[in-house]
Amino acid sequence: MSMLHHSTPLALALTLAWAQAALAATPAVQGPESVKDWVTQGQQFIAQGKALKPIATPAKNVILFVGDGMGISTLTAARILEGQLQGKPGEENRLSFETFPYLGLSKTYSWDQQTSDSAPTMAAMVTGVKTREGMLSVTHETARGECNAARLAQTTVPTLLELAAAKGKATGIVSTARITHATPAANYAHTPMRDWESDANLPAGCEVKDIARQLIEVSPTVRQSLRVVLGGGRTNFLPKTNASGPVQDPEYPKLQGRRLDGRDLTQEWLASRGKQARFVWNKAQFESITAAGKTQDDPFVLGLFEPSHLQYEADRAQDPAGEPSLTEMTRKAIELLARQPKGYFLQIEAGRIDHAHHAGNAARALRDTIELSNAVRAAMALTKESETLIIVTADHSHTFTVAGYPHRGNDILGLVRDVPEVDGQAPALSKDANGLPYTTLGYANGPGARKGGRPDLTGVNTADLNFLQEATVPLSSETHGGEEVAVYARGPRAHFVRGSMEQHWIFHVMRHAFGF
Numbered sequence: 001m002s003m004l005h006h007s008t009p010l011a012l013a014l015t016l017a018w019a020q021a022a023l024a025a026t027p028a029v030q031g032p033e034s035v036k037d038w039v040t041q042g043q044q045f046i047a048q049g050k051a052l053k054p055i056a057t058p059a060k061n062v063i064l065f066v067g068d069g070m071g072i073s074t075l076t077a078a079r080i081l082e083g084q085l086q087g088k089p090g091e092e093n094r095l096s097f098e099t100f101p102y103l104g105l106s107k108t109y110s111w112d113q114q115t116s117d118s119a120p121t122m123a124a125m126v127t128g129v130k131t132r133e134g135m136l137s138v139t140h141e142t143a144r145g146e147c148n149a150a151r152l153a154q155t156t157v158p159t160l161l162e163l164a165a166a167k168g169k170a171t172g173i174v175s176t177a178r179i180t181h182a183t184p185a186a187n188y189a190h191t192p193m194r195d196w197e198s199d200a201n202l203p204a205g206c207e208v209k210d211i212a213r214q215l216i217e218v219s220p221t222v223r224q225s226l227r228v229v230l231g232g233g234r235t236n237f238l239p240k241t242n243a244s245g246p247v248q249d250p251e252y253p254k255l256q257g258r259r260l261d262g263r264d265l266t267q268e269w270l271a272s273r274g275k276q277a278r279f280v281w282n283k284a285q286f287e288s289i290t291a292a293g294k295t296q297d298d299p300f301v302l303g304l305f306e307p308s309h310l311q312y313e314a315d316r317a318q319d320p321a322g323e324p325s326l327t328e329m330t331r332k333a334i335e336l337l338a339r340q341p342k343g344y345f346l347q348i349e350a351g352r353i354d355h356a357h358h359a360g361n362a363a364r365a366l367r368d369t370i371e372l373s374n375a376v377r378a379a380m381a382l383t384k385e386s387e388t389l390i391i392v393t394a395d396h397s398h399t400f401t402v403a404g405y406p407h408r409g410n411d412i413l414g415l416v417r418d419v420p421e422v423d424g425q426a427p428a429l430s431k432d433a434n435g436l437p438y439t440t441l442g443y444a445n446g447p448g449a450r451k452g453g454r455p456d457l458t459g460v461n462t463a464d465l466n467f468l469q470e471a472t473v474p475l476s477s478e479t480h481g482g483e484e485v486a487v488y489a490r491g492p493r494a495h496f497v498r499g500s501m502e503q504h505w506i507f508h509v510m511r512h513a514f515g516f
Helices: 004-025 035-051 072-085 117-128 151-153 160-166 211-216 220-225 265-272 283-287 313-318 328-336 352-360 363-384 505-514
Strands: 062-067 101-109 168-177 226-232 277-279 300-304 346-351 388-393 400-402 442-444 470-476 485-490 499-502
Touching: 062 117, 062 160, 062 363, 062 505, 072 313, 072 363, 072 400, 101 388, 117 160, 151 470, 160 168, 160 220, 160 226, 160 346, 160 505, 168 220, 168 328, 168 352, 211 265, 226 328, 265 277, 265 300, 283 328, 313 442, 328 346, 328 363, 352 363, 363 388, 388 505, 499 505
Parallel strands: 062 346, 062 388, 101 499, 168 226, 168 346, 226 300, 277 300, 442 470
Antiparallel strands: 101 485, 388 485, 400 442
16 A cells, blocks of 8 residues: 555656646647638538528529439548548548539339339439339339330330420430440330340340330430430440441450341431431540531530440540540530520439449549549539539449548548547557458448458558458449438529438429429
C-alpha cells in the first residue's frame, strides 16, 4: 500500500505531462474546414431552400439518366474518389447531380422479385407499371418465354419514348452497354425475355422479334422520331455469314456477327431512314457527325462502337479504333436532338457500373460513376433548367459496402486506417480479429471471396484497377442489392420527385412533366 501511495504523485505527473503533450500536438488527420465554415455552409443551405421555387410549367424536353447498379453506397464511394483524384479529402465533394434540388428514394422490387434485375426495373421507369423478372415493357400477365406474337401484343405497354414520338417529339438512346441490353432496350422493345437480343437467342419457331430487329422495325412514328442511338452491341446487328462467307466485325476481324437470318441490320437502318441515315462504329466517324443546315436534314445516327459492351471508362483510351466517352455521346445526342422544334426525350445509361460490380471490381465501377456525373454536368450546361427535366437515378443497387472506421481522407480504395487515439500520432492500419488489415470497400457476395480465409493485404495495392474487393459469400458473379436507390431531379415539375417512391412513379412524373 505504501509503495502505491509514494508512486501516485509520479504517476499523476506523468499523466499530466502526457495530456499536455497531446493537447499541444497537431492532429495527423485534419479536415480542411474551420468552425466558421460549418456555420456558413448551413446558412447557405437554408438560403438556397428559401429561394427554391418549383417550375410548374410543362417540360419541353426530358432526359432520364440511369446509372445501372448505382446504389447509394456507390454514390458515396464515387464522390469520395472523385474528390481524392482532385487532391481533396473527398468526403465533402459532390457529384454533379447531387446539387439537384429534389430527391426521392425509389423502391426497386418488381412484380415477382424482392431484389430485382435491370429488365423489370427499367421497364417500370419507362412504362409506369411493374412487371416480371427478365421482361421488357410488357405487363406481368405475360407468360414466361411467350413466343406467340399476337398474345404478346395484348400485354405490351407503350413506353415514354413511344408516347413522346406520338406527340411529335424527337427521341434518343445512349448507353455504354449493348444497345440491345435491358436498360436501353426497354425504351423500344417489348419482349418476355431480355436475353433475346438477336435471332440466335430465340427458341426455334418463336414468332416474337429479337430485340435488335425490334430497334430497326419500330413503328413509322418511332422511326421518324428516333434520331440518335449510341452504344455497343454490333454483333447482334450483323449476320454471322452472308453470300460471300463469314461476316467479320469491322474493328476485330477475328469476330463474326451473331445473326443467323443473314440480315445486316446496320444496312437496314441506313435503307429505312434515307439519305440522312448514318451508321458509325469508331471515334473518328462519331466526331464527323454534325447537324445539317436545315433541321429537317439532320442525321439519323446509329452508333455501335463495340461488338458487345463499350469499354470501361478506365480502359477506354486503349480501344483499338477509339470510342466516345459517355459524356461525348451525351453532348452529341443533345446537340442533335435540341434542334428539333417540339423537344425531345433522351434516355442515357451508364451501363458498365453494374458490370464492374458484378465482377467485384470497385475501381472500375466508381470511375464509370464519375463519368456519369461528368455526362450529367454536360447535360446541365447544354440545357435550360426552365425547359428541360433531368432525372438521375439507378435501376437497382448492389451488395457493395463502405465500412470500417477510416479517417477523413483515407484512400477510399485503400486499407482502413483509423483516426489516431493520440494527436500527433500517424494513422495505423486497422486489423480484424485475426490481426489482418482490411479495405473500406467490400461486397456481401461475389468473386472476391478468397478460399482458405482472409488474405494478408499488407503491402497489396488495393487501388489497382484489377483488384477485386473481398466478398463474404463466394459467387462467380456478385448480385444486385434490394434496397432503395436515389432519384435526383431538376427542371420543370421536378418537385414531383419526393419522399419514398415506387419505381414506376418515375414514369408518371416524366409523363406529367411533358403534359401528356
